[in-house]
Amino acid sequence: xxxxxxxxxxxxxxxxxxxxxxxxxxxxxxxxxxxxxxxxxxxxxxxxxxxxxxxxxxxxxxxxxxxxxxxxxxxxxxxxxxxxxxxxxxxxxxxxxxxxxxxxxxxxxxxxxxxxxxxxxxxxxxxxxxxxxxxxxxxxxxxxxxxxxxxxxxxxxxxxxxxxxxxxxxxxxxxxxxxxxxxxxxxxxxxxxxxxxxxxxxxxxxxxxxxxxxxxxxxxxxxxxxxxxxxxxxxxxxxxxxxxxxxxxxxxxxxxxxxxxxxxxxxxxxxxxxxxxxxxxxxxxxxxxxxxxxxxxxxxxxxxxxxxxxxxxxxxxxxxxxxxxxxxxxxxxxxxxxxxxxxxxxxxxxxxxxxxxxxxxxxxxxxxxxxxxxxxxxxxxxxxxxxxxxxxxxxxxxxxxxxxxxxxxxxxxxxxxxxxxxxxxxxxxxxxxxxxxxxxxxxxxxxxxxxxxxxxxxxxxxxxxxxxxxxxxxxxxxxxxxxxxxx
Numbered sequence: 256x257x258x259x260x261x262x263x264x265x266x267x268x269x270x271x272x273x274x275x276x277x278x279x280x281x282x283x284x285x286x287x288x289x290x291x292x293x294x295x296x297x298x299x300x301x302x303x304x305x306x307x308x309x310x311x312x313x314x315x316x317x318x319x320x321x322x323x324x325x326x327x328x329x330x331x332x333x334x335x336x337x338x339x340x341x342x343x344x345x346x347x348x349x350x351x352x353x354x355x356x357x358x359x360x361x362x363x364x365x366x367x368x369x370x371x372x373x374x375x376x377x378x379x380x381x382x383x384x385x386x387x388x389x390x391x392x393x394x395x396x397x398x399x400x401x402x403x404x405x406x407x408x409x410x411x412x413x414x415x416x417x418x419x420x421x422x423x424x425x426x427x428x429x430x431x432x433x434x435x436x437x438x439x440x441x442x443x444x445x446x447x448x449x450x451x452x453x454x455x456x457x458x459x460x461x462x463x464x465x466x467x468x469x470x471x472x473x474x475x476x477x478x479x480x481x482x483x484x485x486x487x488x489x490x491x492x493x494x495x496x497x498x499x500x501x502x503x504x505x506x507x508x509x510x511x512x513x514x515x516x517x518x519x520x521x522x523x524x525x526x527x528x529x530x531x532x533x534x535x536x537x538x539x540x541x542x543x544x545x546x547x548x549x550x551x552x553x554x555x556x557x558x559x560x561x562x563x564x565x566x567x568x569x570x571x572x573x574x575x576x577x578x579x580x581x582x583x584x585x586x587x588x589x590x591x592x593x594x595x596x597x598x599x600x601x602x603x604x605x606x607x608x609x610x611x612x613x614x615x616x617x618x619x620x621x622x623x624x625x626x627x628x629x630x631x632x633x634x635x636x637x638x639x640x641x642x643x644x645x646x647x648x649x650x651x652x653x654x655x656x657x658x659x660x661x662x663x664x665x666x667x668x669x670x671x672x673x674x675x676x677x678x679x680x681x682x683x684x685x686x687x688x689x690x691x692x693x694x695x696x697x698x699x700x701x702x703x704x705x706x707x708x709x710x711x712x713x714x715x716x717x718x719x720x721x722x723x724x725x726x727x728x729x730x731x732x733x734x735x736x737x738x739x740x741x742x
Contacts, residue, residue, distance in 0.1 A: 289316070289360050289382040291353040295327070299334050304349040306331070307362050309378070313385025319378045323364065326376050330366060345369050354449050355382055356478070357396040361448035363457070375457035375470045377446040393447045397454045398554055399476045405442045406550035407475040408458045414503075414546060452500045453478035453553075474501030477553045481505060481541040485562040487631070489642035492531035492564050494539045498524050502543035502552045510538040510559060520548060533566040533641070565590060565640045568612075568629040570647040575730045579618035580649055582627055586612040590631045590640060598626040598646055608636055621653040622676015652676045652719040652729040660715065662741040663703065669736075670701040671717050674729065678722040683731070685714050696724050707740040 294308030306327040309316050330346050337344040348367035353360065360382040367373045379388040394401045446457045454476035460469055481496040494507050507526040508515040518528055518539075531537055538561050543553030565587045572583040582595070592610055596603040606616065606627075618625050626648035631641035653674035661668050669682070679698050683691040694704060707713055714737040719729035 289380060289385060291351075291360070291362055294320075294323075295331065297331055297334055299338055299344060302348065304331065304334065304346070305351050306349075307351040307353065307364065309360075309362060309380065311380070311382075311385040315380060315387040316385045319362075319380065319387065323362075323376075323378070326364060326366075343369075354451070356449040356453075358382065359388060359393055359396055359449050361393075361450075363448055373470050375446065375472070377448045377457055379448060390445075390447045393449070394454065394476070397476045397478060399454065399551060401445075401447065403550040404447055404454065404456055404475040405445050407545050407552060408445050408456050408473055409442050410545045410547050410549060411473045412458070412460060447475070450474070475550075475552065477502055477543060480554045480556050481543060483539060483541050483556055483560045484638070485537070485539045485560045486639035487531075487533075487562065487564045487567075487641040488527060488639075489567065491527050491529040492537055492539070492562055493525055493527045494518075494541065494560070495525045496541045499543055499553055503546040504544050504548065506542050506544050506548075508540050508542070508555070508559075510540075515540065515559075520544065522546075531562075531564050533564055535564055537562045537564060562638070563589065563633075563640055565631050567642045567644050568593060568631055569644055570627060570629060573627075573647060573649040575649075575651065575727050576615055577654060577730045579616045580625060580627075580651060581613065581615045582629070583613045584629045587631055587641070591634055592632040592636060594630045594632050594636075594639075596628045596630065596643065596646075598628075598648075603628065603643075603646075608632060618651040621674045622650070624648050624650045649726070650676065650721070650728045654730045654732060655680065655717045655719055656732065657715060657717060657736045659701075660736045660738050662738065664742060666703050666705040666742065667707045667713060667715070667738055667740055668701070668703050669715055669717075673700050674719065676728075677719050678728065679720050679724065681718050681720045681724070683716050683718070683735075685735070687712060691716065696720065707742075709740050709742040712737065712739045 289311040292308050293305050295306040297304050330349055334344045346368055351364045353362045360380050362378045364376040379393050390401045394404050441459050444459050448455055452474055456473050456475045457470050460471055477499045479499045481499055483496045485492055485494050504520055504522050506520050507518045509518050538559040540555045540559040542555035544551055568584045570582055570584045574581040592608055594608050595606045597606050626646045628643045628646035630639055630643040655671050655674055657671045659670035681696050682694045682702055684694050685691050714735040716731045716735035718731040720727055
């Protein structure tokens with residue numbers, strides 16, 4: 256759990272944490288030998304200044320504590336002298352924070368002088384041995400290197416300059432001078448320390464107004480790896496990931512013959528592998544990089560995310576039912592679950608998941624065209640294994656009902672209702688317990704069966720069809736209406 260090292264009033268704690276929000280430091284864990292405490296503090300004009308003390312008995316720590324005093328004591332003296340003579344102090348903020356991560360205890364002192372100058376002093380030790388750690392050792396603990404960290408810092412300074420508009424470059428003294436701040440001598444003074452999200456750097460820059468040095472901070476390596484997912488689309492395999500703090504760009508990899516192969520870079524959170532082919536298995540991973548690609552800024556999931564990429568399911572049959580439509584689609588080998596979508600107002604609406612390759616769907620309203628598509632899913636329904644087609648549609652009309660049946664001298668007279676959207680009707684007849692036989696197709700809502708034989712028992716039903724007679728658009732009354740012909 257991250258906690259502030261400051262042990263003063265709530266107001267002071269909030270002020271200090273606001274100033275060091277990017278650091279978000281915490282105290283050393285309970286089992287660590289080294290701890291950090293406030294060795295000296297001074298209040299002036301409502302501001303409290305802190306000096307850290309590393310509590311560990313080792314030669315390196317004693318030396319570091321001595322160095323801390325040599326940094327902080329002159330500041331205290333300046334504050335006291337200014338207060339004694341009624342002048343404003345040259346220092347308007349001095350505080351410290353600490354954090355332990357990856358067996359590194361980092362202590363950072365921040366001093367802010369009049370005019371906005373900020374300087375950071377960084378001390379890293381092994382909390383168990385008390386030995387001072389080099390920046391190479393600190394970087395190595397995060398799986399990176401000091402040279403890579405300095406590349407990120409160099410990019411950060413360039414990025415801050417080049418993204419200013421011309422007016423800002425000319426008139427804002429708080430920004431940075433390209434010709435003076437991006438130099439190897441400055442970059443080589445980069446100081447590394449651990450913070451909440453991983454590895455940070457404090458680096459020196461020049462003000463645009465003059466030769467004075469100022470310090471700034473940058474996250475150079477996030478200790479969190481991008482969380483990767485992969486799913487099938489119509490264009491290929493899409494890799495998605497969660498962005499990690501402070502990382503501006505990402506590199507996508509695919510495992511080929513047991514090794515990771517770079518696919519491409521993205522500043523977003525997704526990438527489509529257009530070379531992926533249905534029927535194959537793939538493994539992907541993602542790593543954070545600097546905006547110019549010069550250095551890695553995070554690790555990566557070494558196992559990667561697997562995807563069994565399959566072809567988009569195709570609806571092969573749409574049959575009418577009493578309540579709607581029954582869909583059937585081609586079943587893909589190894590796929591057990593599918594997601595069904597309905598197109599509504601031009602967008603696909605998720606209707607639910609189905610095990611198998613068929614399902615019945617309720618259709619609301621008569622005469623509408625209902626369009627569906629299917630997408631293959633993993634068994635846990637957390638991953639799409641395919642893309643989807645443009646869909647297949649069918650018109651659905653309510654089941655027509657025979658409203659009148661009677662004998663006439665000319666045969667059996669029939670009439671029925673006309674549901675909304677009807678184009679045409681098909682009339683059927685069966686004799687006794689026989690099968691349904693087509694009598695006629697008509698756009699009318701009545702018909703006289705002149706072929707009916709006197710004394711024969713007939714059952715009739717009617718169904719809506721398309722105007723060309725090739726597609727059923729409704730279901731039918733399976734019981735029908737029965738009569739004995741009397742001519």
